[in-house]
Amino acid sequence: MIDHYYVTHAQLLALRNVVAFIVQTMPEEQKESVLQVFEKIC
Numbered sequence: 001m002i003d004h005y006y007v008t009h010a011q012l013l014a015l016r017n018v019v020a021f022i023v024q025t026m027p028e029e030q031k032e033s034v035l036q037v038f039e040k041i042c
Contacts, residue, residue: 023034
């Protein structure tokens, strides 16, 4: 049970890092819309 939690948590952190990297490489206009969507999800 605990192992599954840590695996899921690690996957979420990795996903967040990937999203952050993609957002950094985007143009400013796209960045704002992506951040708005991200805030609604979180």
